[in-house]
Amino acid sequence: MKYILMMNTMKAGQGIPNWAVNDLQAHIAFMMNLNKDLRSSGELVSAEGLSFPDQARLVRAGKNGVPITDGVFPESKEFLAGFWIVDVDTPERAYAIAARASAAPGPGGAPLNMPIEVRPVMSAPPPEMM
Amino acid sequence: MKYILLMSGTKGGVDHYQAWSQKDIHAHMAVLHNINKRLTESGELVATQGLAGPNEAKVVRGEKNGIPVTDGVFPESKEFLLGYWIVDVASPERACAIAGQISGAPGPGGVPTNMAIEVRRFATFEQSGSK
Numbered sequence: 001m002k003y004i005l006m007m008n009t010m011k012a013g014q015g016i017p018n019w020a021v022n023d024l025q026a027h028i029a030f031m032m033n034l035n036k037d038l039r040s041s042g043e044l045v046s047a048e049g050l051s052f053p054d055q056a057r058l059v060r061a062g063k064n065g066v067p068i069t070d071g072v073f074p075e076s077k078e079f080l081a082g083f084w085i086v087d088v089d090t091p092e093r094a095y096a097i098a099a100r101a102s103a104a105p106g107p108g109g110a111p112l113n114m115p116i117e118v119r120p121v122m123s124a125p126p127p128e129m130m
Numbered sequence: 131m132k133y134i135l136l137m138s139g140t141k142g143g144v145d146h147y148q149a150w151s152q153k154d155i156h157a158h159m160a161v162l163h164n165i166n167k168r169l170t171e172s173g174e175l176v177a178t179q180g181l182a183g184p185n186e187a188k189v190v191r192g193e194k195n196g197i198p199v200t201d202g203v204f205p206e207s208k209e210f211l212l213g214y215w216i217v218d219v220a221s222p223e224r225a226c227a228i229a230g231q232i233s234g235a236p237g238p239g240g241v242p243t244n245m246a247i248e249v250r251r252f253a254t255f256e257q258s259g260s261k
Contacts, residue, residue: 059229067230099198
């Protein structure tokens with residue numbers, strides 16, 4: 001079964017660009033190692049990081065087919081920073097992978113213990129909705 | 131360049147959607163299905179997925195004694211990801227145009243939902259682990 005593991009961040013908390021270089025390198029090395037392990041076990045479907053919230057846009061359908069875009073967000077909005085899609089045997093395995101990602105090191109090497117949202121991915125819309 | 135188009139809503143919004151008439155849901159899905167078909171034909175669709183409902187969501191933090199700490203209680207106002215499209219397009223404007231089409235999918239009575247779609251570019255630094 002497939003799960004998506006979502007790493008969210010508050011707009012105000014996007015402090016990563018201010019980290020010391022060696023803290024950032026340790027964080028990235030940890031994430032690359034996690035992805036490598038998941039690839040070796042055949043559980044990684046995909047993993048991506050997203051660009052920072054200053055490039056995020058909200059789009060709504062406009063009149064005459066012209067999209068209406070907005071780049072202003074409430075301070076409290078959570079932004080998706082990155083995600084993993086994993087194909088695992090049990091929900092517990094998905095939680096275990098999320099826990100590992102949660103413990104990625106931050107400044108001074110201390111685990112960030114950031115919350116990772118874990119959600120089952122639907123394989124297809126229910127047939128009656130197609 | 132790759133973008134992810136995120137469709138989000140609150141738990142209340144999901145309950146509301148589930149109460150739509152069969153006909154309205156059908157019309158909504160038909161439009162989304164058609165958008166997917168066109169994006170597949172243009173070669174711009176990388177992936178699209180719907181997620182299972184918020185009732186199955188868990189938040190995980192670190193671990194104690196090797197056991198992940200999970201929580202499934204969320205504030206009412208929390209926005210949940212309902213589904214996403216990953217597209218590979220020539221410009222940010224094209225990503226926004228696709229998001230606009232999705233936003234215009236019909237709701238109850240055929241009126242466009244005009245739901246907000248968040249458009250985010252994929253970061254290109256090294257640790258992005260896609261294959």
